[in-house]
Amino acid sequence: MLSIRELRIAGRRGxxxxxxxxxxxxxxxxxVQANGQDARTALALAASGRYAPDAGAASWGAPERSTKKTLRTLRRASAIVDSPGINEAERHLSVRGLVAEDLALLPSRHRGExxxxxxxxxxFEDVAGAWAHELPAHRRVELLTELALADPAVRLLVVDSPDRHSDRAEDWLPRLMALAANPGRGLAVVAVVAExxxxxxxxxxxVGNAGRPADTETDDGAAPPPTEPAPATGERDREEARA
Incomplete structure (x- = not known):
């Protein structure tokens, strides 16, 4: 089980x-509903152990004595899927090229033939020559989740903004529900969504459900101004995200 406890990530102005x-x-x-793509991606990174929060904690199973060990355990058990600017399908890659690139990151014993x-x-042989970023939303989520599960160690999928590709929940929701319900793999699935x-x-x-009223309102009761995105980190690269 993934546990997120009073997790907070700071931005530049809030x-x-x-x-x-x-x-x-x-x-x-x-x-998990979050406003703004930067917030959704930041939460997805933290929930998959790829970014250390500024407060609170994320853990897979029981927390370790060391924060570093806790993050390492979470990271090893999880895969972040289709995260913008992190590991989404690049425009120059065909589906075959994307699959070849992702399989190359696995230990050789898991790469197959x-x-x-x-x-x-x-x-997926019917779309092998298509550009990966042009796949219909339902095929995209099928392909990218299946690739994430090529690593047998993965027990947690964190899908970043699957609803950004389609305003129809049926293009992504049934696939994620089916993966979670499959008793053969024993997965926890998290989708960070706009709505x-x-x-x-x-x-x-x-997002923000553990905050005090003062965290979400100003003195006059109005909502605070939008925060700016946090600076990019060294974790935000394709290979690290798929490790």
Whole structure:
């Protein structure tokens, strides 16, 4: 289970991710609503162990004695999926090229017989020559989640803004629900979204839910001005995100 406890990430003029708490159990899809792409990406990075929060904690299972060990355990168990500026499909890559690049990052024992064999086994041979960034939203989320699961150590998927590719929840929600419900893998799935789809009654949280009223309102009751995005970090690169 993923546990997020009063996690906060600072921006330049305020909190990029205000204090937030939630749990994402194995066997379930958890939706977390956050305003702004920078906030969603920052939360996805922290929830997958790829960014150390400024306050609070993220852990997979029981926290270790050391914060570094806790983050290492979380990072090893998780994969961040389709994060803008981190590991989203690059415009110059075909689907075959993307698969080859991602498989090359795995230990050799998990790479199989190569990208063409992987595409056939996972039923993506029909789009092998297409540009990866041009895939329809439902095929995109299918491909990228399947690639993330090529690493057998992954027990947590953190999907960054799947709703940015389509305003139709049916283009991404059923796939993530099916992955979480598959008892064979034992996954926890988290999707950080701009808006929780209407009618969703399962696991959900809103960024800032652990903050005090003073964290979300000014003295006159008005909402605070938008924060600026946090500076880029050395963690924000494709290979690190897929490690």
């Amino acid at each position: 909190d990029l991710v205000p204090s937030t708490s939630f749990e994402a159990p194995t066997g379930a899809l958890t939706l 190569g990208p063409d064999a992987w595409l056939t086994v996972h039923a 929780v789809p209407a009618g969703w009654e399962a696991e959900a949280a809103v």
